[in-house]
Amino acid sequence: NAGVTQTPKFQVLKTGQSMTLQCAQDMNHNSMYWYRQDPGMGLRLIYYSASEGTTDKGEVPNGYNVSRLNKREFSLRLESAAPSQTSVYFCASSPGQVYSPLHFGNGTRLTVT
Amino acid sequence: AQTVTQSQPEMSVQEAETVTLSCTYDTSESDYYLFWYKQPPSRQMILVIRQEAYKQQNATENRFSVNFQKAAKSFSLKISDSQLGDAAMYFCAYRSAFTSGTYKYIFGTGTRLKVLA
Numbered sequence: 001n002a003g004v005t006q007t008p009k010f011q012v013l014k015t016g017q018s019m020t021l022q023c024a025q026d027m028n029h030n031s032m033y034w035y036r037q038d039p040g041m042g043l044r045l046i047y048y049s050a051s052e053g054t055t056d057k058g059e060v061p062n063g064y065n066v067s068r069l070n071k072r073e074f075s076l077r078l079e080s081a082a083p084s085q086t087s088v089y090f091c092a093s094s095p096g097q098v099y100s101p102l103h104f105g106n107g108t109r110l111t112v113t
Numbered sequence: 114a115q116t117v118t119q120s121q122p123e124m125s126v127q128e129a130e131t132v133t134l135s136c137t138y139d140t141s142e143s144d145y146y147l148f149w150y151k152q153p154p155s156r157q158m159i160l161v162i163r164q165e166a167y168k169q170q171n172a173t174e175n176r177f178s179v180n181f182q183k184a185a186k187s188f189s190l191k192i193s194d195s196q197l198g199d200a201a202m203y204f205c206a207y208r209s210a211f212t213s214g215t216y217k218y219i220f221g222t223g224t225r226l227k228v229l230a
Contacts, residue, residue, distance in 0.1 A: 050214030
């Protein structure tokens, strides 16, 4: 029972490099989310997807793009990484039912030098 | 826009004692859910407890309970008989009403709980 799987777990990038964070869930959830966690800032929503084929901006979308490839997968792309994007990134999903909490992946620690 | 405030960046509790973590939120919605998540050093996000705004009865899960004061927009977490394994970062989260095909979840800045042996 994998739940939400994120890859990679750790990544170091140089300023200007690009990369894609992968996320997949096997719970048949409709909604998927990307958050970043920074000390003293809590979790802030980057992008979310209500269903396959739809995506919307969250609180801090600048510098990121997303793709909801299918119902299972929701990727986050950094086109030109900046030191300000050093953070821990969490993918989460929810079935969209009224009482549902978020189910989280284990996070990706990204360092941009 | 909804906001969630956790005013205690860090708390300490003696093992076997009780501690209360504070959370306040701001919203104009009447239908919403509130959650507490625990994040141990492993970085995993673990659901601790949830509360529906329409339910007046406070939620309880074993040693964890909430004090939900809707009019005051307050949602505190009480941990009884604290254990060393309770040491973690705790996040309060607000789930908004269903809009644009889904719910949005807004998190506070977290409270780091230390448990002293």
